[in-house]
Amino acid sequence: MNALLVIFDLLLTLTLLGLAVVTLTSREPRRAVILFIAFGLLLALVWARLRAPDLALAEAAIGAGLSGALMLAAARRASGRTTSPADSGDAEDAP
Amino acid sequence: MIRPLEHILIPVGLIAVGGLLGWSFFLAVTGEAGERLAAVALAHVPDSGVSNPVTSVLLNFRAYDTLLELAVLLAALLGIWSLGTAGSGFQPAASVLDGMVAGFVPLLILSAGYMLWVGAYAPGGAFQAGALLGAAGVMLALAGHRNAGLPSEGRLRLLVALGVFVFAMTGLLLMVVGDGFLTYPRGLAKWLILIIETAATLSIGATLAAAYLGGRPAAHPKSGEAT
Amino acid sequence: MTGQVLYAQLLYGGSGIVLVLLGLWSFLVHAPLLRKLIAINVMGAGVFHILVAIAYRGIDTAPDPVPHALVLTGIVVAVSATALALAFGKRLDQ
Known part of the structure; x- marks a missing residue:
């Protein structure tokens, strides 16, 4: 067995699970979304290691990028609702 | 204070589900495998018209799934549109961001075209290319373009339905010719796959960008050109 | 060689199962819509991770393309x- 590869595998898995835990336990919406984007990018890295480059590309572009952009807009609305309803400069959810 | 639901029931249930999943996964991985689908799929890749195994499964062996998936994407966009019109968008960008977006959007479109072409024999394909087009639309929306570079609603409707339409029409035409639904004839497979992928890329990109806007595009005379 | 493949499949598949459980836990416990959505996405990522681990056949062997196509479909x-869901949430806020 290749010891270096085993260490790399363990490191990747631990980082992935650790990122998942902090993503799911963080209270602030924006922080959770940014951690989720980091989680998606690391997942793409793991899939590149598992010989799935097609999926790594798709996950980095769609799973992390587009989902992240969608959720960031929602997080902005969520935090604007709890702290200050009339957030300046953001007319995103004007009727 | 111990709340019984949160502190007892959920952990016990999760441990039970985890044990069950782990046990069945262990059996699935270590168990004696019979003939696997992978062997059949990999053996037929040279006949499929493309040499990337994932693309050949997506667009040839399991083309039915991909057609229905495009339909799911379309249905999700219709759901979003039926919930109301899009907001008034972000503020127009300052000159630095505007200049960066003006440089990046053509690059993204170019790499989407590359991704589409290269998908036949290397990692890439319609979904990745469509995601890049969608990302170009998201960038334009963030820089203050109200319609994210998408065309007016009438043409946008045609664009988002294009993928499903071309896919289904190809299948029906092949059925009329006598080959069966989405069963490509040998010599034509490469070109049929490329046509379907091009249409799918355009509509995936338009759908993702339109989904980012979060509602039906508001009627607006000075909308930009298509991505 | 097979031992190494088996260990990688079990390690990554096992972490996929842990991701599913973490997502399920967060989905059940936390109330806000955005946190529930993130939890569902993490759960889905765990399912994709299990499928990718099953498709793995060793570092120098071509993997199984069928689960890969399933996962690509699933991501979109x-x-x-x-x-x-976010559009529904936006409508609920109004």
Whole structure:
């Protein structure tokens, strides 16, 4: 067995699970979304290691990028609702 | 204070589900495998018209799934549109961001075209290319373009339905010719796959960008050109 | 060689199962819509991770393309479901 590869595998898995835990336990919406984007990018890295480059590309572009952009807009609305309803400069959810 | 639901029931249930999943996964991985689908799929890749195994499964062996998936994407966009019109968008960008977006959007479109072409024999394909087009639309929306570079609603409707339409029409035409639904004839497979992928890329990109806007595009005379 | 493949499949598949459980836990415990959505997405990522681990056949062998196609389909469906759910949430806030 290749010891270096085993260490790399363990490191990747631990980082992935650790990122998942902090993503799911963080209270602030924006922080959770940014951690989720980091989680998606690391997942793409793991899939590149598992010989799935097609999926790594798709996950980095769609799973992390587009989902992240969608959720960031929602997080902005969520935090604007709890702290200050009339957030300046953001007319995103004007009727 | 111990709340019984949160502190007892959920952990016990999760441990039970985890044990069950782990046990069945262990059996699935270590168990004696019979003939696997992978062997059949990999053996037929040279006949499929493309040499990337994932693309050949997506667009040839399991083309039915991909057609229905495009339909799911379309249905999700219709759901979003039926919930109301899009907001008034972000503020127009300052000159630095505007200049960066003006440089990046053509690059993204170019790499989407590359991704589409290269998908036949290397990692890439319609979904990745469509995601890049969608990302170009998201960038334009963030820089203050109200319609994210998408065309007016009438043409946008045609664009988002294009993928499903071309896919289904190809299948029906092949059925009329006598080959069966989405069963490509040998010599034509490469070109049929490329046509379907091009249409799918355009509509995936338009759908993702339109989904980012979060509602039906508001009627607006000075909308930009298509991505 | 097979031992190494088996260990990688069990390690990554096992972490996929842990991701599913973490997502399920967060989905059940936390109330806000955005946190529930993130939890569902992490759960989906765990399912994809299990499928990718099953498709793995060693570092120098071609993997199984069928689960890969399933996962590619799943990623796009997940993002469209997320977008629809966020649109519903926006409508609820109004």
